[in-house]
Amino acid sequence: MRINGATTVLELEPRVSLLDALRDELGLTGTKKGCDQGACGACTVLVDGERINSCLALAVQYSGREITTVEGVDHPLQAAFVANDGLQCGYCTPGQICSAIGMLAEHAAGAPSAVTEHLCEPDPELTDAEIRERMSGNLCRCGAYNGIVDSVREVAVAEQLR
Template identity: 80%
Template sequence: MVEVRIRINGVDRELDIPPQVSLLDALREHLGLTGTKKGCDQGACGACTVLVDGERINSCLTLAVQYAGREITTIEGVDHPLQEAFVRNDGLQCGYCTPGQICSAVGMLAEHRAGAPSAVTEPPGAPGGELTGAEIRERMSGNICRCAAYNGIVDAIQEVAR
């Protein structure tokens, strides 16, 4: 067992867990924060996306011990206009992917504001500017919605980005 101290949603937490426990399993099974979903458990679907020090990560691919002393934000700790925008724009259907979509979108908007370019930024490599639908789709490509609510997701993100 390993003692891990992390800050989750603004609260300092101490875990006594085996070193091989993923951050996802630590959140869900050891802390009862079940908003973060386990989809593929291989980093391909994005349902497990959380924010670490404001940056989005797939929590299923990382060990909890890697994040000792870091600030983790799960969907339970998110308070962002995107949440209402997702509802207004029909950016969800079954809702399973929504926590990961919202956490990813929060991180993506911060990346964009900081000037991080994407593969479709015009001109290539130029930061900033208005987020187009194509750019949002590219930046959010790590998050899959099996119900195909992509148009609503893009509309919600564009609404908040404006």
């Protein structure tokens, strides 16, 4: 498997999830197990730059794909989450960070969301409503959503200025 830029050889049963492979086999415990059923987003990782729930992914299906976990992330979002109180307990944070990285890439590629007013708009503005909708796959039981939205907006604006 290709994880955070390195190649790792693993021998796994087909029933092992990508999440369990990362945490139990490789000790990459940054990726969190929340619901283990695709309902909370705590296990979000990037595969070839796209965000997915690693709990519903069988590891065997992701052999050879470029997987990035929070341990392999070095992104302005991390400092922004700290500066904007984008967390309290922090359990959802690795998933939030990976999800936001994937989300910003989707937005940059012109992907619409359920709240995009004009579906054919090639470059929908990343309003707070857009950020909330696009990040709805990541729950935060502490309720740090306002800080999370502030963090994502701050980084999105900075990226657009760059």
